[in-house]
Amino acid sequence: MLNLKTGDLYKLKADAVIIPVCEDSEIHANSAVVSIINHTGTAKEFKGAKNDELTLFDLPGLKIPRIIFLGIGKIKTIDSESLRAFCGKSIKKCIRKKLENILIAAPSSGRLGMETKEILEPMLEGAFLGNHVFDKYKNEKKNRPVEKVGLFVEPEVMINFSGLPSQVETVCKGTVLAREWISIPSNYKKPEQLAKDMAVKAGKENLKVRVFDDQKLKRLGFGAILAVAAGSRSKPRLLILEYAPKGAKKTIALVGKGITFDSGGINLKPAGSSLEDMKMDMSGAAAVAATLISVAKTKPAVRIIGAIPIVENMPSGDATRPGDIVTGYNGKTIEINNTDAEGRLILADAISYVIKEYKPDILIDVATLTGACVVALGERIAGLFSPDDELAEKIIQSANKTGERCWRMPLPEDYRELIKSEFADISNMSSSKWGGAITAALFLSEFIKDTRWAHIDIAGPAYIKKETDYCGAGGTGFGVRLLCDLIQKL
Numbered sequence: 001m002l003n004l005k006t007g008d009l010y011k012l013k014a015d016a017v018i019i020p021v022c023e024d025s026e027i028h029a030n031s032a033v034v035s036i037i038n039h040t041g042t043a044k045e046f047k048g049a050k051n052d053e054l055t056l057f058d059l060p061g062l063k064i065p066r067i068i069f070l071g072i073g074k075i076k077t078i079d080s081e082s083l084r085a086f087c088g089k090s091i092k093k094c095i096r097k098k099l100e101n102i103l104i105a106a107p108s109s110g111r112l113g114m115e116t117k118e119i120l121e122p123m124l125e126g127a128f129l130g131n132h133v134f135d136k137y138k139n140e141k142k143n144r145p146v147e148k149v150g151l152f153v154e155p156e157v158m159i160n161f162s163g164l165p166s167q168v169e170t171v172c173k174g175t176v177l178a179r180e181w182i183s184i185p186s187n188y189k190k191p192e193q194l195a196k197d198m199a200v201k202a203g204k205e206n207l208k209v210r211v212f213d214d215q216k217l218k219r220l221g222f223g224a225i226l227a228v229a230a231g232s233r234s235k236p237r238l239l240i241l242e243y244a245p246k247g248a249k250k251t252i253a254l255v256g257k258g259i260t261f262d263s264g265g266i267n268l269k270p271a272g273s274s275l276e277d278m279k280m281d282m283s284g285a286a287a288v289a290a291t292l293i294s295v296a297k298t299k300p301a302v303r304i305i306g307a308i309p310i311v312e313n314m315p316s317g318d319a320t321r322p323g324d325i326v327t328g329y330n331g332k333t334i335e336i337n338n339t340d341a342e343g344r345l346i347l348a349d350a351i352s353y354v355i356k357e358y359k360p361d362i363l364i365d366v367a368t369l370t371g372a373c374v375v376a377l378g379e380r381i382a383g384l385f386s387p388d389d390e391l392a393e394k395i396i397q398s399a400n401k402t403g404e405r406c407w408r409m410p411l412p413e414d415y416r417e418l419i420k421s422e423f424a425d426i427s428n429m430s431s432s433k434w435g436g437a438i439t440a441a442l443f444l445s446e447f448i449k450d451t452r453w454a455h456i457d458i459a460g461p462a463y464i465k466k467e468t469d470y471c472g473a474g475g476t477g478f479g480v481r482l483l484c485d486l487i488q489k490l
């Protein structure tokens with residue numbers, strides 16, 4: 001669907017060409033684009049301010065019937081994220097106008113003072129991601145995705161970056177896959193179903209797949225996973241995906257929280273806590289599974305393990321009670337003082353298992369873990385917790401590059417006090433009502449041993465109620481582009 005196009009703009013065919021125009025400077029060097037821009041000389045209202053729009057139809061000599069000039073704002077404000085947003089918005093406009101084949105003129109590197117790849121990659125991402133429409137459950141499919149999107153570039157750019165569109169597509173398909181898993185309602189993704197769907201899709205990419213069912217989880221002693229699953233009619237699963245290229249010297253483990261619905265359990269979530277959005281509590285699982293499926297295609301030289309516990313958290317006569325004590329996979333006893341702090345429980349067991357069986361060099365977990373993290377950082381930035389400065393720095397770099405922003409949070413030793421239990425080795429609930437994102441991360445750290453580790457709390461950015469420039473309402477697929485970029489660096 002994505003490609004690069006070059007040549008004589010007056011001869012190319014498309015339904016429309018979109019030209020980003022800057023408010024205060026010229027951002028195109030391509031003569032064909034410049035000559036078209038000159039047509040706007042008479043349109044005094046069009047200044048190129050952000051979201052200014054001007055469409056010209058059937059310009060003499062052009063085969064493309066629509067030229068859409070879109071303002072992108074002041075040149076100083078242009079960065080990779082604004083280019084991603086620009087292309088996402090452009091595609092959404094074209095979807096509404098029912099255009100099938102469009103071109104977007106890419107600004108020139110020299111004019112923006114950015115590397116060519118720094119311009120093209122986010123533009124391609126924004127175009128691909130903005131073109132995703134989730135209408136699985138609508139009878140009337142009003143919005144059809146645009147069929148073909150080309151970036152119009154200069155000839156040498158076309159030669160040097162011919163492979164880029166398909167690379168971007170591979171990773172962004174992962175994001176879209178994660179988005180869809182997240183947006184599917186909980187009645188269509190019971191743990192058995194979701195585990196199977198992930199396993200089938202991973203199997204198609206030749207990943208090694210193992211699925212542990214409830215019987216096996218019982219036999220092997222996954223007490224924390226089973227405790228969370230106890231209240232639901234649906235049985236838990238632990239999905240293990242493995243990408244193992246020949247000659248790999250390093251192992252990276254990714255662990256993703258897969259709660260297909262988080263009611264809170266016996267500590268039922270109160271009205272006003274957006275229970276209807278709690279289908280998204282498996283966003284970490286979706287990000288990990290989709291990342292493994294993407295790397296199976298991009299083929300980095302490291303071994304990658306994906307460990308994905310999938311459970312539904314429900315109240316019932318069989319549910320775990322507040323105050324119950326269970327024994328986790330690593331033998332630690334845990335007092336469950338709040339059944340709504342279930343994510344750390346299933347992660348603890350999955351982490352213990354991965355460390356024991358695969359001895360990873362690096363372990364990263366991704367989870368919609370705490371409302372407290374959303375209070376701290378809002379809905380667009382994830383919390384990053386790691387005792388390892390080098391690993392944290394690499395994650396921040398990938399976060400800044402991909403626009404999947406992370407902010408590093410502290411892991412203060414003295415806060416460990418707060419998760420001590422009177423009766424068991426540890427409590428799943430802090431004794432303080434403050435700093436919940438930190439105490440949740442500290443809880444996980446108790447299961448890590450000396451493995452290099454980072455925890456990413458994505459409770460804020462995993463899901464949106466209203467569409468943004470390159471994402472529709474629902475799951476955002478946050479984490480897939482970040483992890484794919486990071487893996488290349490490790």
Ligand code: BES
Binds near residue numbers: 340342370460
């Ligand atoms: N799944 C929630 C966290 C969450 C909240 C995700 C809002 C997305 C949006 C998690 O399981 C949870 O309920 N956490 C509790 C922990 C508390 C009981 C210690 C929370 O954050 O309130």
Ligand code: ZN
Binds near residue numbers: 262340
């Ligand atoms: Zn919960």
Ligand code: ZN
Binds near residue numbers: 259281
């Ligand atoms: Zn949860």
